[in-house]
Amino acid sequence: MAAKPRQGAQKELVSTLTGRRYPFSRIQEFTDDGESLEVHTGDLANASIRSGKHLWERFADFMPFENLDTDISLGEGQTALLHAGPELAAFTGVERLLLKNETQNPTWSFKDRGSLTCIAMAREMGEDVTATISTGNMGNSIAAYAAKAGMRAIVFVPEFTPSEKVMAMGIHGASVLKITGPDYAQIKKELLDMAGEISLRLVSGNGPIRVEGYKMIAFELFEQMEGEVPDYIAVPTSACGHTRGIFKGYRELKEAGLIHKIPKMIVVQARNNSPIVSAIKQGKRQVIPFTGFHTVAEAITSGNPMGGDEIIDKAARFGWLAEDVTEEEILDSQRRLAGAGYFVEPAAATSLAAIRKLRGDGKLEREASVVMMLTGSGLKDMSVMHHHHADVRETDVAGAGQAVRAMLDG
C-alpha cells in the first residue's frame, strides 16, 4: 500500500533563516553555513485530508513522498493523548495539561516518527545505507527502521557509550562505530563533512526529512483533539527537529485552512545545558554554546545545536516560551510523572518543572491548554534510578502479613 501526493506539487528545500532555495534532488541535512532546511511542497491551499488507515495516507497531501510504503512502518504513532490528572494539574497550576505519550512508539521514543520518513526517503532515493550520530534513542530508532526496510545502518557513538546501549543498536544489525575524542560537537561537524565526501547519508536530529516525520504529530493531535488547537506544546529540546516539526505541521494545517490558529511552543532545556533557552532568556539572537557540562537529561545534550539560531529566531517571532530546569527539578519531575503512572526518562520529564515555573512567573495562563511531549521511556536510562528512593522492605514469607500491615500503616 502506498499514498500518492497530490498532483503538481513542487518540492524544494528552503533555508529556514535566509529563505534561500535548494533543489530537492540532493537532500542535505543543513545548508553549507549550518542553517536548518525545511521542505516546501508548494501551495497547500488545496491540500485536504483523505481517507486511509494510516496517518500518512490521510495526510499524504502534506508529505514530500512519491510513495510512502506501509511496508517500512513499525507501527509508529497513534500514541495516547491523556489528561495529566489532578495531581499534575495542581503541581503545574495548569488545569488543561495533556500528556502525549511518545514512549508508546516502536522503539519507545518520539524518534521513530522521524526515522520512518528518513528511511522512506532513503529508499525513494535508491540508497541502501543510512547513518546517524547518537548516544541512544536516535541510534536505536534508525537501527530498527533500517532493519525493517532491509537497509544497512551505521551509528556513530561517543567512545564512552555503555555496552548495553551499543548492543541495543547492534541487535538490529546496525554497525556501531565508536569515535574517540573529547569535543563531541566538533566531532559531529567533522563526521557530517566526511559523510558528504563519501556520499553517505548521515541523518541528524534536525534534518529536513526527519522534521517531516515529526510534523505528523501535529496531524495526529489535530485528529485526537477533534480540530481543537492547544495553546502551548512543551518540548524537551536538543537538536531542535522535534520542535520544528510539530510547529511546521500546525502551520501547514493553517495554510490548508483546516485550523485558524497555531500553538506556541515551549522550549525546555536542562539548566546545565541550555544553549537555546539561555539565549532566548538573555535576548540573544544566537546559540550560547555549552561544553563540559553534565546533566541527568542525557537525551537532550546537544551543547551547540546546529540550526539552534533559527529556533531562537522563531521564539521571538511567534512569542514562544522557554524555560530551563535544574537537576533536582528534573528528578523531582520524573518522580511526579511516575507517581501519576508515567515512567519516562529524565529528559522527557523536564517539561513538567518548566511548565510549573512558567505558570509561577505568570507567563502561562491557568486556563491555557498545554500538551507535554513525553519523549522517551524511563527504561532508556536506568542509570539514574539510584537518585530515587523507594519503599523496599524484606521478610520471610511467615512475616509477610505483618510486614504488609506495617507498610500500610507507615
Add this chain to the structure above:
Amino acid sequence: MAAKPRQGAQKELVSTLTGRRYPFSRIQEFTDDGESLEVHTGDLANASIRSGKHLWERFADFMPFENLDTDISLGEGQTALLHAGPELAAFTGVERLLLKNETQNPTWSFKDRGSLTCIAMAREMGEDVTATISTGNMGNSIAAYAAKAGMRAIVFVPEFTPSEKVMAMGIHGASVLKITGPDYAQIKKELLDMAGEISLRLVSGNGPIRVEGYKMIAFELFEQMEGEVPDYIAVPTSACGHTRGIFKGYRELKEAGLIHKIPKMIVVQARNNSPIVSAIKQGKRQVIPFTGFHTVAEAITSGNPMGGDEIIDKAARFGWLAEDVTEEEILDSQRRLAGAGYFVEPAAATSLAAIRKLRGDGKLEREASVVMMLTGSGLKDMSVMHHHHADVRETDVAGAGQAVRAMLDG
C-alpha cells in the same frame, strides 16, 4: 466518561474445570482447590458493539463492570498489528505471520490490559490497595496503574530481584516487599493464603478479572483484522491468563454471533521450564512441575502455574498446539525479530522458534494465518545482551571515513 453494561446482565464466577459457580460479590483469584475462575456475564446473544472512542466503550456489553472510568486508563491498547515481513515468513515457513506489538503499551508489556481491569474492579469494590507477586512486568504495570488511579500498590518480589527492577516499581510509589526463601512456587501459595486472611487483594497473572483485560486483545484484533479471525495465535505462556483471555474474547464474539469460527491457541514455553507444554506433548492431563531451572526467558518462569491443568484440558478439547524452545532458539529468535525491526525481551521471542518448529513438523499449514503476541520490550531485560554479537569498531574522527568503507565492505 464511563461505559455502562447492558441491562440485566447477571455476573458470576465459574470454575473453568468443574463449572461450579461462585458469587461475583467476593472475587477470588482461584477456587480453594486452585482452579482458574472465569467471569460469566450472562447470555451474550444480544451483546453488540457500540460506538465509542475507547475499545472498552465499544465492547462494554462484554465487560463485567458497572462503570469503566476512562480516568484510570494509561492509554493501553491500540497497539500495532503488522505483517512480519518476508524474512520472518521465510524463517517460520508461515506466509501470513502477523505481529501484535504489545510492547507499545504504557509500561511496555501486555500486562497493562489486565492491570486496567484489575484496578478498575478494585475501585468498583471500594478498595484502596492492590498487591501482586512479580519479578518484573506485572509489578511495573500494577504499580503504574495503581499510581494513575490514586491507589496503593504492594509488590512482592523474590529476594534476588535486581535493584533497578525494584526501583522501576518503586518510582511509581509502590511499596516493594522482598520475600526471602528458595521455593518461589510455595511462597506464592502462602502469600495468596496470607492475603486472604488479611483481606488484601493480591492479583495474579491468571485471575478472572485480569483475564477480562486480556480478552480485549481479541476485540482489538477483531477490529484491526476487519472481522477476519486468525487461524492461530501464539502466546508465550507462564501464568496462563494471557492465553485464557484472548481465547475467551474470541469465544464471546462467537457467542454474540459476530464471528463464526475461533482461533486455535499455540502455547509456547522455554524447554527449560515447560510445565504445560511438556504435559500436552506427553498426553498428560496435569501440569508437570519444574523446579531449579534457568532460562533467559525470565518473564515466563512459573514452574508450577496455578490453573495450568485447565489450559492442558483446553488444548486437548480445542486442538491447540504447544511447543517448547531451547535457550539457543530463544536467543536466535530474539536476534531475528530485532533484525526485522522488533527488539523484544527473550520471553516474547519464544514464539518465533516455536512456530518454525510446528511448521517443520507439519502441524501448522503454510497458508495459515498466525498472530504472534510480542509480549514485552527488549529494554525490560538488558542482562541478556551479552549473549549477542554486534559489529562494533572504534576510530578517531580522522579515520571515520576509512572505517565506514571497511564496515560496508566487510
